Amino acid sequence: MVENTTDGFVEMFKTVVYALLIALGVRTFAYEPFNIPSGSMIPTLLVGDYLFVSKFSYGYSRYSFPFGIVPFEGRIMESMPERGDVAVFRFPADTSVDYIKRIVGLPGDRIQVIQGVLNINGEPVERELIEGYEINAGTAASATVLQYMETLPNGRAHPVIETRGDIGTLDNTPLYVVPEGHFFAMGDNRDGSSDSRVMASVGFVPIENLIGRAEILFWSIDSDAWELSFSGFWKLPFAIRYGRLLNGID
Secondary structure: OOOOHHHHHHHHHHHHHHHHHHHHHHHHHOEEEEEOOOOOOOOOOOOOEEEEEEOOOOOEOHHHOHHHOOOOOOOEOOOOOOOOOEEEEEOOOOOOOEEEEEEEEOOOOEEEEEOOEEEEOOEEOEEEEEEEEEEOOOOOOOEEEEEEEEEOOOOOEEEEEEEEEEOOOOOOOOOEEOOOOEEEEEOOEOOOOOOOOOOOOOOOEEHHHEEEEEEEEEEEEOOOHHHHHHHOHHHHHHHEOHHHOOOEOO
8 A cells, every 4th residue: 555645745744834833823922932142131141041932921012923014003912011020022223123121110110220229219229239240150251240139119039230330331320201101121230231221222112012021941051152062062061051941030
């Protein structure tokens, strides 16, 4: 007994199409993978981290769909972010670029950074000095910098670092009032993040630009892994950050 070759190809093609449709549906409506290319969210996220972002957390906008191909305004099934969420959004100055930061300011909030301390609605956010953080570990450029545990007004706590102490260019800012329908986002690497404090580029983030909330790390590898692969692929397993795999993102 033999099987018709044409029928076999048709079935294989249908299987591939179904798989692609399922993957597209999951990516559009449930979870989308992203990777971290910069150090603006250190120590929470490192260069070489790969994470899943829940697309349903804040509802859906045109940017929830690949290439923004569904042209509608606003959001459907909208849910407001919580203060402290690590969120992926489209860069306001260029919506083809994805950004990831922590949401610290909600609509109507008054936000200001004074001598490195985040102030929300006139009150300084609690900031406790903890063990120093080593950046560029294992290299000639390694250094230990100040690390704080910051606790937002809703009780959400997360670490932040100050690579230049409290004298960086963004450690003293004007007072910002977050407009309706917008959010104020900051990186956890306070001296190494271009975020809502920089009005000329990022500024206030429109709710329409939100893509989703960062949920879980599914992969993490040292940023020099590609160089290691050329010098000896057997070194790659040692570049994987096993302790970060499947960690939740706070």
